[in-house]
Amino acid sequence: MTGQDVPPSFTLAYVPGVTPTKWVRLWKERLPEVALTLLQVPAADAAAAVRDGKADAVLLRLPFDRTGLHAIPLYTETTVVVVPKDHSAALAEELSTEDLVDGVVLHPLDDTLDWDGPPGQPAFHRPATTADAVELVAAGVGLLVVPQSLARLHHRRDLTYRPFPDAPESRVALSWVEDETTDLVEQLIGIIRGRTVNSTRGPAPTPKQEPKPDKRKTPQAKPPRRGAPSGGKRGKPGKPRRK
Numbered sequence: 013m014t015g016q017d018v019p020p021s022f023t024l025a026y027v028p029g030v031t032p033t034k035w036v037r038l039w040k041e042r043l044p045e046v047a048l049t050l051l052q053v054p055a056a057d058a059a060a061a062v063r064d065g066k067a068d069a070v071l072l073r074l075p076f077d078r079t080g081l082h083a084i085p086l087y088t089e090t091t092v093v094v095v096p097k098d099h100s101a102a103l104a105e106e107l108s109t110e111d112l113v114d115g116v117v118l119h120p121l122d123d124t125l126d127w128d129g130p131p132g133q134p135a136f137h138r139p140a141t142t143a144d145a146v147e148l149v150a151a152g153v154g155l156l157v158v159p160q161s162l163a164r165l166h167h168r169r170d171l172t173y174r175p176f177p178d179a180p181e182s183r184v185a186l187s188w189v190e191d192e193t194t195d196l197v198e199q200l201i202g203i204i205r206g207r208t209v210n211s212t213r214g215p216a217p218t219p220k221q222e223p224k225p226d227k228r229k230t231p232q233a234k235p236p237r238r239g240a241p242s243g244g245k246r247g248k249p250g251k252p253r254r255k
Contacts, residue, residue, distance in 0.1 A: 021047040022196045025067035027055045027124075028142075029161035030184055032071060038203045046196065055122050062189055069188040069197055073124045073159070081187050086204060089159040089182040091125065092173040094149050094166075101155065106175040116154030120145040123158075125180045130157045142166065 022039075026032055032050065039048050053061045058072035059081060074085065093112065095101045101111060109131045117132035120139040135154050139145040145156045146166040159182040163173040186204060188197050 025051040025061040025070040074183040083187040091179040094156040118145040
């Protein structure tokens, strides 16, 4: 099989918590001839996935090292506190920094929030992953502040979560290598941004113009004015001749 015979394909990487299901469905509807492969990567390795050529594009969280990469912010996630269902914090509709000041708040090494550290009292050690931190919350060791998508991803029946507006928000972005903005990348951008099938990034097609009327037609002669001789100018009335 020659290079021209190889069917086109596209690899989209994504970090845990990001759900590209809707965009994948639209891709299959619009580009059924292009195989789309999904690749889940750890948050710490997301940017490297496109730099190393493992993926054509990646859905990841800001901030990250954007050297040599394009990035389009897509949406902002709600930040929540994961707590045991029987914890007093679960009684509140939302939590503030003051609500956490006396409790232990876990800070996993793969934390995705852009801050120096969570409020409250630090744990004796930092869990390696968010998944490990969730297990510690279930064991009653402490609480955890994460984007809502990660709270849903690691959902347990004995845990719940509450909004925490005092914490930084997590923003999800689409990123790819600067020099590799291919037609397929443009197609993905259009799908994610909600463009229709007929929309385009290029100049709009020239509208079809209706044929203009032919101005060279012979104009119709104006009817003579009343009292004027046909075919000539109307003269001044003269005096009648005497016979």
